Each structure stands twice: as structure tokens, then as C-alpha cells.
Amino acid sequence: MSKTKIWLVWLILILFPLSGLLLNQTYKQEPVYKVLPGSGKKCWIGEKYYFTYKFVEKPKLGTAILKIQLFDKGGDRFTNLEIAGNSGMPSMGGAHDSGEVLFKLNKKGDYLLPVNIVMPGEWEVRLTFTKDKKVIYRGSFKFNV
Numbered sequence: 001m002s003k004t005k006i007w008l009v010w011l012i013l014i015l016f017p018l019s020g021l022l023l024n025q026t027y028k029q030e031p032v033y034k035v036l037p038g039s040g041k042k043c044w045i046g047e048k049y050y051f052t053y054k055f056v057e058k059p060k061l062g063t064a065i066l067k068i069q070l071f072d073k074g075g076d077r078f079t080n081l082e083i084a085g086n087s088g089m090p091s092m093g094g095a096h097d098s099g100e101v102l103f104k105l106n107k108k109g110d111y112l113l114p115v116n117i118v119m120p121g122e123w124e125v126r127l128t129f130t131k132d133k134k135v136i137y138r139g140s141f142k143f144n145v
């Protein structure tokens, strides 16, 4: 092989894995969660739905129940989305992350999720809304215990 060809082979051997790494990083980007406007306030999901969220009681150590009420744009209750929540302490690098847990619907059409608060400090809940298996909205909020 000529020197040029050997160079080319080396170049390909090095560049190929490098470009793979770069592509991988692009695709593995963390999903972005919109910061929600606040407990009890209307949070719009596009123009079709909105929801409100609040804890049934002020959160303290133990299990806090997070309640979401979902409405269509006309203000009627809507229950055909799936909602998942992931709670944890941002300052503790995932040490208490619950993983994605589905909210359960009660008879009134409220979505409920138990959140396990195991220590005082700043907590975050990340919400994921899914329609027909597709994620249509991600939002998060923080609170202190």
C-alpha cells in the first residue's frame, strides 16, 4: 500500500468511531422539562388541554399525595392522557429518584401520585404526559420540605 492509502485507512479508523460518539451524544440528550407556573395555576399543554397540580396537604416527611386535574380547552375534565411522575432531590444526584411512576385516576377523574419524601430539603417532581404512547408534554416543579 502507498503511504497515502495507509493514511486514509488510519483516518477512517479514527474518524469513524469519533463521529459515532458525537452522534450518540446528540441523540442521548436529556429531555427538557418546562418549569411549571406554580401550584394551583393553569398549565397549558399546547392549545388542547390544561392541568393544575397541587399537593392534597402541605408536603412533609412521609408520603405526600400529588393531585393533577386535567381539562380540555373548554374546561371539561379530561382523563385520556397518561401522566407519569418522577420525584427526587436535584442536589443529591438521583439518590432518592423514584423513577417514572404512573398517576392513578380516582372516580372523580383526579390523577393521584404518592410522593415519598424521605428527607427535608428541596425536592423536584418531573411530569410526563403521554397520549397514545407518545410524549406530548414534560413539565417540572420544585418544592421545599
Ligand SMILES: [Cu+2]
Binding pocket: 089, 092, 095, 096, 119, 121
Ligand atoms: Cu436527600
